[in-house]
Amino acid sequence: MAEAITKLSLRVVALGYLVVVLLGPLAIVFWRTFEHGLDPVWNALSDPDTIHAFKLTIFITAIAVPVNTVFGIVAALAIVRRTFPGKGVLNAFIDLPLALSPVVVGLCLFLLYGAHGWFGRWFDAHDIQILFALPAMVIATVFVSIPFVAREVVPTLQEIGDEQEQAARTLGASGWQTFWRITLPSIRWAVIYGVVLTTARCLGEYGAVAVVSGRLQGQTETATLRVQESWESFDLVGAYAISLVLALIAIAVLVAMTVIRPKEERTT
């Protein structure tokens, strides 16, 4: 009896917490967006600057996610399967973007690529625009979304061990064949999960990009920057509408993953 009560109260606390912290704000955004009907929402979303902001966010995400997926897999393989000097440092540094405030990341990039920065001077001399342009925004987004694939793949690689890979080698497979046919299929769910988290992080990135983008409407304004911009210019419906679309994309990605992920994968 006491056990049942403990169980029940645990559930109430967990669900209550989720409602207050997560679902509540989401519901309010949803309600506020459609408070005055569909027309203002449609108007806000079909604004050319808003469309551009979404396109830009998706474009940056489409670069950052593949880059970090490849890097994450390579880094995880290096951490789990190899020994080399500096391995501990690599392992620790992968988590750095999680610990570091994105604003600080933005500031670092600003100092590096600014007119007087280490790299900035060289790019400046060659007439290549990094800051207040796409390159800096991509670099910032790549930086903040580095850890997710590696952090998902490392424990999976450790769990499956390297016996299957050894077996593949004795059967005549090259290192490359072993990776594509044995290693990658074994870690595919970890990779997919990492990709989903990376995507979510890229779509939602605000701080670092805010510092390095210059926030030029219709040029270097991403969806999240657009939310802030709309809010500041008292276009509340616009802010809510863009937020809602971002939230819906995130939810759709998570739902899609839950649906395609087979249930027995975790146990075998």
Next chain:
Amino acid sequence: MSIEVLNVSKRFGDFAAVDDVSLAVEGGSLTALLGPSGSGKSTLLRIVAGLEWPDSGRILISGADATDLPPQKRGVGFVFQHYAAFKHMTVAGNVAFGLEVRRRPRAEIRQRVDELLSLVQLDGLGDRYPSQLSGGQRQRMGLARALAPEPEVLLLDEPFGALDARVRAELREWLTHLHDVVNVTTVFVTHDQEEAMEVADQIAVMNRGRLEQVGTPRELYDDPANEFVMRFVGDANEVGGVLVRPHDLELLASSSNGAVEAMIVRVTMLGRDAKVELHDENGAEIVAVLTRDRFEELELWRGQTVWVRPKRERVFAS
């Protein structure tokens, strides 16, 4: 098809896993690497396969130096204790893997996979996944997979170690039969001396990284090179300061020269033989095995005091 191990050593930090081992394995033979855990037998097998690199020494396979070759170029088949099944592939996919990476024609692969599955008695299970097989079936799949690319040598690392006793015995018998059919040079690692005696035609006994003795099961049993082999291969008693096999002990009803007094504590019938366990004056255990006829002739009973005399003893310089 032969394997030659020449002065191979391998250290892990301060631990000498394999210490200056030389061993010749004849083409077509079935050899056991026998030793207690930590004796270096698995490490030696992995060095032959190219899964570990020796610190010094050479490995020759079919007379050619393979020391610097990666595993995929050595022409070895390897069977792992815990199967190392490709979990995301079907049984047929597992067996086909070694042929697919060699880019053999599809039709040939399909035919060979069917052949092998039937050889290891897994006909009709090709579409299953490894997780749907029993341990014994998984290990037979592992064998078929290793044999598919027609390796020059087949290496098995404690292949039956993870299986229960009944399946073990079954697979043991089956491996000897398979070796007769396929006739590929085979080396398997085991810590079970009975398994080695039953399956192998040559046994290499290892202890603490060193090779203690190489010989046929009979040679090891009848003429052990040292005390370790005497104790590890077959049973051994210490009677009056010498080592003696249980069936080389004589039980006498009365005192005699060279005989030790002991009391019978347990008698077990083993079909044609009788096993008699005794305690000597100091309480040390002695096991004697005598024929049923001799046992009945002596009319032994539990609690009786008898005299134990070695018929054939061995003294090793230590």
